[in-house]
Amino acid sequence: MSTSERSQSLTHLARLGFSRLAEAEAQLVELQGLLGLERDALTGSAAHAADPDAAVSGLTRIARRDAGCVRALLADPGGRRALWALLGASTGFADFYLRHPEELAHLAGADASLPSAEHMHTALLESVGAKDGFAADGSDTSWVALRVRYRQLLAAIAAFDLLSASPVDQVGIVAARLADAAAAALEASLCVARTRVAAGGPGAGAVSRDQVAGTRLAIIGMGKAGARELNYVSDVDVIFVAGADDALIEEVGESRVVDIATRLAVQTMRGISGVEIEPPLWEVDANLRPEGKQGALVRTLESHLSYYDRWAKSWEFQALLKARPLAGDPELGAAYVAAVQPKIWTSAARENFVDSVQRMRERVTENIPAAEVPLQIKLGPGGIRDIEFTVQLLQLVHGLTDDRIRQRGTLDALHALVEQGYIGRADAATFSHDYGVLRLLEHRVQLRHLRRTHLMPERPEDLRVLARSSGIADSGEKIWQTWETVKREVRDIHVRLFYRPLLSAVASLPEQERSLSPAQAHDRLAAIGFMDPVGALRHIAALTSGLSRGATIQRHLMPVMIRWFADGVDPDYGLIAFRRISERLGGSPWFLRMLRDSSGAAERLTRVLSSSRYVGELMEWIPESAAWLDDPELLRPRSGVALQQEARAIQSRHSAIADAARAIRALRRREMLRIAMSAILGTSTIEEIATALTTVTEVTIQATLRAVRREVVPAQDEALDFSVIAMGRFGGSELGFGSDADVMYVYRPNGVDPHRAHELSLQLVSGLRKHSEDQRVPLDLDADLRPEGRNGPVARSLEAYIEYYRRWSLSWEAQALLRARGVAGSVKLIRAFTELADDVRYPASVDPQALREIKRIKARVENERLPQGADPARHLKLGPGSLSDVEWLVQLLQLEHAHRIPEMRTTSTIAALRAAQAADLVPEASADRLAEAWRLASRLRSANTLLSGQTSDVLPTDRKKLDGIGRLLGYPPRSATQVEEDYLGATRRARRVFEHLFYG
Known part of the structure; x- marks a missing residue:
């Protein structure tokens, strides 16, 4: 090959995705010689390989051993695509075909469809010559045949998966087939186990074939196997249940039946995961059984149930959520699952159930080695476990009363939770997509070496291969960015849903409150503190009736919120106010979604409504304020600067004084409500509340005065100075809810005719009073602390104040000035008035x-x-x-x-x-x-x-x-x-x- 031809060849390989070009070129030349094929016939499907270098390396090794098998498969277009895809994604499959090149023939057409559960069951039983529950041969050869046939089927699943146009969408189907393959493998291994035990296998003792045949062993799938969500190389969690007909129990005794079943279980596990000539398939993990590793490997159904009734912990019922018969005796397996179902769906009512599940999730995270935390696809924050634990907790809590959400599979359960209103559509869609992405990443990293792992790779070259094999990014950098984005999304939703108080509250509802007749509900409402249970039932019916999604969510919320209302001061008023607010916000999907999904908004809402008519009446006018309950920062009083900016913006938008005043009153109502909610919920101290109330009052007076002045004072009289002086508790920044705003009014003509200045000042006072009036939240501008009290002029000039205090001031008037503080109007005039006040209120000597x-x-x-x-x-x-x-x-x-x-x-x-x-x-x-x-x-x-x-x-x-x-x-x-x-x-x-x- 000339230098030019070699350069062109290497360039072509680079376009196909090869990176070790010289090595790949040498291997392709060798393959051409071994197989007698043209270069294009070899590399035509290389683009399907996530790692073409690994694929050509594996292909070369296999061809060296059996060129004929390789040549035959490459002649089939579908087989050629499947082979490049498999070897490019998995060195584990390259090793498998190196051991068994004859298995390549089964890849023909593997890119087209998945093997069915029935096909896999039949194929694996055939691999051991199964008949009537026994294998033809109980030797290690049967186990080798089983493992080889299993990997043949696994390769077909992987080829379909890798060549799928949208592998994220196929995750659920692929995982289900993997679980079906595992179930079939366990069934076939059990057949071998029966033959071995009956033939006097290791430690079998004197066990007849009839005794083995009469012993019933059910293998219950747990975890991902039970939910049909299995990985390529995952532990298969199982529980073994023993049984027999009455005749056998009478003949040998129950303990002997359990002994035989135990031997069958041990041999079944060994057939899958024991060290033989052909590598193990996966670990059969029976540690979810009663008492874990310390407990008996096999128990009767009665023994299992006795344990669950007396000793089981909350996490064990959570694990049973996914229990499904996998292999063995189908009737016994079905009986086991049917017997534990009621225990699963009442487990959430156990004391501190929700806390225990939450703590268990935290322990999982805490036990991850620090170096692995940012790489954990399964266990880390934002990983698969966050989604699974969230979905399972929602299921277990709400499944107490709703059998429509009792699903094994994560995605099936998520769909049911959405349909029944327990989780929002947006959150569920994000969870569903991200779950697919995380499971796909997990599948691809396990395929790489056919080894159990849940860690993202770190090396750039490994990330590049992962990106190509998953199809969700076009570079290693981008797939890492996708991974980080998914983690953040998952963690955010997990924290919001997994730790919301509503879950603990629902789980802790007394059984008699989960489903009540109208008469029982009436009595129960009266018992827990409602003074008008008939009215309460009427409001509940109005909120929960109908088929709308809102009514569905209200039905989920109401049992808990009724409990919270009952814990309040006035539950009847709280419920009425909640109904009114709900009706006002009926078309706002965020409201009920917030109450359902928030970390505490529902409980906070019941608290403020049942504690305060002041808040309830204001919330009816400002129902959107409910959104503040989901964000502690929104419940903090706003700063004076922020309120001033908003007030000035109002003035710039509204030229008419009536419109401006209306907007200013709305601002004040809103902020008074915010401060009241803050006071009830304890997010502000008494000093902070007093300061906030004073600030809102100041901003209201300032903004109203500006609007009134713009209308009252003409341009030729603009020089007039006018100010409002706060007195009493207002002056001391010590206002409480319902406090009057004590004030005095002062003006300075500044060249304006004195009589004209006085008239304009009185008009300013009148306008300020008129436009600050609010029937909803009264603001009483009380000027009774002015000189001469109610008998004195409402407004005086600064000179008149000076003259009055110099000649006629009484002791109480000097005392009143101790709390005088300018709050609105001319800053220069306020400064001058303050100097006057200081002379009066801080005398050098007191008479x-x-x-x-x-x-x-x-x-x-x-x-x-x-x-x-x-x-x-x-x-x-x-x-x-x-x-x-x-x-x-x-x-x-x-x-x-x-x-x-x-x-x-x-x-x-x-x-x-x-x-x-x-x-x-x-x-x-x-x-x-x-x-x-x-x-x-x-x-x-x-x-x-x-x-x-x-x-x-x-x-x-x-x-x-x-x-x-x-x-x-x-x-x-x-x-x-x-x-x-x-x-x-x-x-x-x-x-x-x-x-x-x-x-x-």
């Missing part, structure tokens, strides 16, 4: 008469401002030791000492108290008691509003309401007395401190 007046006013407030008939001890705002005691004491200390102690110059009650403590004005223990009472009163006040949806400053006497308030504060159920005692005790202690420091 003793002014202090006496403050104390006198405080005493009068206690006597005169309490609502008629109210119990002072229960008033959260004005009662002894409550909010006003703490705030008045702190404010008195600020008036006296803030001028010399800068740290006390704050609008925050607790910050000022701690500054006073640091300055030794208040003992630490006293400060702690005051802070405890103030915080508890604040929390109780907010909780009261959240519970009832109405504002109240009085601690209820109703025990149910008290219990509900306590639950919102984190108390256990039925803690009404404890809540009451804690509050009264805290305020008594605070009152003693107050009287000592305030009046002392």
